[in-house]
Amino acid sequence: MQTDPSLALALSAPKAELHVHIEGTLEPDLAFALARRNGVSLPYASEAALAAAYDFEDLQSFLDLYYACADVLVTEADFHDLMLAYLTRAQADGVIHAEIFFDPQTHLPRGVAFATMLAGLESGAREAAQRWGMTTRLIPNFLRHLSEEDAFATLAQIEPYLDRVDGFGLDSSERGHPPSKFARVFARCRELGKPVVAHAGEEGPPSYVVEALDLLKVSRIDHGVRAVEDEALLQRLAAEGVPLTVCPLSNVRLCVFERMELHTLPKLLAAGIRATINSDDPAYFGGYLGDNIRAVQAAFHYPPEVWYRLCRNSLEASFASDVEKAGWVARLDAHFAGARH
Numbered sequence: 001m002q003t004d005p006s007l008a009l010a011l012s013a014p015k016a017e018l019h020v021h022i023e024g025t026l027e028p029d030l031a032f033a034l035a036r037r038n039g040v041s042l043p044y045a046s047e048a049a050l051a052a053a054y055d056f057e058d059l060q061s062f063l064d065l066y067y068a069c070a071d072v073l074v075t076e077a078d079f080h081d082l083m084l085a086y087l088t089r090a091q092a093d094g095v096i097h098a099e100i101f102f103d104p105q106t107h108l109p110r111g112v113a114f115a116t117m118l119a120g121l122e123s124g125a126r127e128a129a130q131r132w133g134m135t136t137r138l139i140p141n142f143l144r145h146l147s148e149e150d151a152f153a154t155l156a157q158i159e160p161y162l163d164r165v166d167g168f169g170l171d172s173s174e175r176g177h178p179p180s181k182f183a184r185v186f187a188r189c190r191e192l193g194k195p196v197v198a199h200a201g202e203e204g205p206p207s208y209v210v211e212a213l214d215l216l217k218v219s220r221i222d223h224g225v226r227a228v229e230d231e232a233l234l235q236r237l238a239a240e241g242v243p244l245t246v247c248p249l250s251n252v253r254l255c256v257f258e259r260m261e262l263h264t265l266p267k268l269l270a271a272g273i274r275a276t277i278n279s280d281d282p283a284y285f286g287g288y289l290g291d292n293i294r295a296v297q298a299a300f301h302y303p304p305e306v307w308y309r310l311c312r313n314s315l316e317a318s319f320a321s322d323v324e325k326a327g328w329v330a331r332l333d334a335h336f337a338g339a340r341h
């Protein structure tokens with residue numbers, strides 16, 4: 001097999017992952033192990049039967065399964081094991097820093113306290129920091145199919161732990177749930193001193209990206225791949241340097257694009273937008289960050305300078321300090337030295 005030096009450089013480069021839902025890293029074997037451990041039943045007879053159900057038509061068909069599987073997450077140890085399993089996979093793909101989403105509203109109604117999920121995620125992250133020096137940030141997301149009132153009630157449960165979360169996000173069913181529905185919640189999150197992000201322009205129209213920018217005042221857009229349908233928006237995203245956390249395999253698996261060759265990543269990059277590559281829900285969508293990089297490279301055959309740019313964008317678009325970022329970019333420069341021209 002012909003080796004691709006550009007791909008090899010990209011896979012081993014230091015990089016950040018900025019769009020991954022920890023519940024979406026739950027692999028079938030861990031799901032069944034936790035189901036047994038907690039006496040919870042899954043709606044599938046076996047790991048193979050569960051994996052066979054990963055044949056999604058759209059975002060909602062995925063979310064239905066994703067929320068059902070999340071029922072196995074109950075104890076602090078469950079969240080620890082999930083986090084450590086994800087970070088183990090991520091560091092093998094060169095991830096040195098991960099900003100991780102979780103969905104408190106998926107767990108709180110089942111009696112899982114915010115303190116429990118948070119402590120488990122933190123202890124998993126601590127172990128990865130000790131083993132590999134990885135750094136992490138935690139970003140609770142509000143479920144947009146639920147009400148503003150529910151989001152405010154959730155925020156009230158999070159507030160006692162505010163110094164242990166690093167921002168807020170917005171996820172779940174996009175169509176029919178525009179960012180404007182959460183303008184007041186996000187204003188409060190910003191008042192509390194936290195940066196905010198939102199899923200927008202995945203299945204929803206470009207106007208949802210505009211709302212996320214103007215009404216929620218987000219620091220990054222999660223997905224945003226439908227921005228290409230609005231030329232003025234494309235130019236604005238580029239001019240304002242708004243990072244997009246693009247998830248290529250997710251978009252193909254959820255039928256946003258029929259196949260990778262039709263993905264809008266090349267148009268976003270050509271417009272000068274700060275795109276990053278991420279895995280979203282890697283257990284469900286066919287792979288972790290490295291698999292996303294391989295799939296993008298198989299479709300677009302990018303030279304090293306494009307991979308340098310994508311990795312650099314990921315480090316710079318993170319919520320890490322300027323000092324941390326400068327150190328990481330120096331490592332990235334050394335990694336690509338001599339290969340970019």
Ligand code: HPA
Nearest residue numbers: 021171172173199280281
């Ligand atoms: N979009 C919206 N909500 C989600 C996703 C996604 O890709 N993954 C998990 N929750």
Ligand code: ZN
Nearest residue numbers: 171199222280
């Ligand atoms: Zn997502």
